[in-house]
Amino acid sequence: MTSATPPTGRGPLARREARLAWGLLLPTILSVSLVVILPLLSIFWISFKPIGLADLRPPAPVVRESLRGRPEAAGDEGEVQYRLRNSSQDKPILGVTLSDTLPEGLTVTGDIDPRCTLDDRALFCDFGDLEGGQRETIEIPVIAEAAYFDSGADVERTVPEITGRADNILTNSEFTLDNFARIFRGDEFFTVLWATIFYTVFGTVGALLVGLFAAMLLNKEFKGQGILRGLYLFPYVAPVIAVAFTWVTLFDPFSGSANALLVQMGVVNSPINFFGQRPLALIMVTVFEIWRYFPLSFLFILARMQSIDHDMYEAADMDGASPFQQFWYLSMPQLLGILSVLFLLRFIWTFNKFDDIFLLTGGNAGTRTLTVNVYEQAFAVSNIGAGAAVAVVIFCVLLVFSIFFLKYVSREEGL
Template structure:
């Protein structure tokens, strides 16, 4: 009996049950982990790789030899032609060969260099194709049947070309030029300044507006639900729909906003809201505030409704005025949610791309870092430079995230 007496202390180390639970947990997490690392981690690594490479948009199309087969001439002058090309104007292709199967009963009178024809199998070894290579291989034929039928017969087998070209994505050529271009002079500082302006004012504006909207709706009255639904509209509607609506509304020629301002006597001539500095930057920031105040409003309202009303009653007894109650009671209760919202919205506004891209396309002094990624990669067709901007963004993000976790984990216990 005494030998099997249970010990008074709990078992240490990991027991079988615990191990099984952990195994199950990893099993359940595996699909998510796999797909996330495939689509998030891998691209992130790729972006670092690409940012050190001289890649343009055109380099994404693989450089391969191209061939077109055709039957030319007629009667005695009948000939089979292969037109071989290297479409790249810059790169050479190595180890280029052409193979094709010709009908056995076809008589080829002369096989050109560098080809051989054995038992209907045509094989040509071109070696290296220079950039822009474009030549015809002519095989004179001796044939006196129906020429249309011959063409069909030849179409039965397609010529196959092989050849490898140096791929800039996988070779070991590296450059720092992308980063040099990104950090180049005034442009970078302007982009950074625009990003900061947009992020800081967009975030603060949306928070303040959200706070006001939440205070409006933090009482029950008929129609409260309707108004709450209505105030969420800007956030729920597709960004593309609302962005184009704003562009239409503020159009300098046919926009209602300009017509209204002129009629009200606010301005004499039309204002090009999204087309001139620095108004365009202010307008995209206002759009950001308009579109995202519903989100902050929703959170702040949820927090407000969970504040105990006893406190306000006690304050009433003490004779506190409404503004005093807001300043000394409500606001301190909301500081937690406001700071969480501020940090999260800050990061998200920093990351925002669609809105500015749709409103101004990054013109008129509204090019933020994220728009710059697109601008470099697709407008200037320099994928490498776009990737370099993305790397810069990524490092900013790491900085924000470190700050976020240091600060928020205390606040919300995430």
């Protein structure tokens, strides 16, 4: 008889539990890797490719089939015509072939094109390679017989099959460093980097401070506190597109209410183009960011404030601490944890922000941040490769952030 020892390793129960866990996670893992991991990898691939927006539709041979000569009765002569072209103006297509079945009742009379062979009614043509923009025409003289008209007189009934290999820019082995050279070139990159840093730092700090102030306002019981709290969340809950366009309307230099108000109040003499001039535009988008996201920090800080024990303040009162001292020496240390987590999270999210700036200025007037630059390069300049290169830069910056993130946030969040 063996002596009883505690089990080592993983028992069958533990293994079953792990199997179940992976089973439950599988759908999420699959979908997320399909839509997040795979695109991330492809971004790296694309960033080394010389690819433009137009290359997304690969070159393909296009064919049109028609019956010329208009045979109207049995015995009339005509020509079956195939017109073939390369859809791309500059990229060749290799090994183009065409196969089709001639309709019943059309008899071929003359010689057919040497590139084609006719077996019974099955037509097969081999065009070899088509250069960019090249066109080819094949004409086959025929006599229409009664059977042709009986069967509906439609030469296009059988769709010609066409094959050809185009060199797909996404999958071939052509690589380039031009994309990176392009985005790092000259002052432009530093302008973008500066806008990103300014927007991220001031947007984050601003939203945090404004949120802290708002939380202090509402951290007491009074009538209408609930209403105010709901109201202060409006900017965050409303669709970004609605509030961004409202800001644009409000600050319009010609018909905007804000300018009209400032002129009437005697603050400025002539209307200001808030979203159209440097460096005001960058400040304005940052202010918008603060306006839109202070509710979030406000909500968190308020939740933390309300969980602080009130006895502490009473004790401090007894000891003669003034309100500011109470805030600085009692509240702040308690709030430091949530503030640092919020700072890190908001920092990353402000860095990632795209919609707001895109809707407010479209990245003009010195407001082009890295994320807006992705769109600008890929779609406005139609250079997908350069856009992907910017995305790679963003991703690398984020990797650095995520080290901090995991180090501090995961400790706070207990992961």
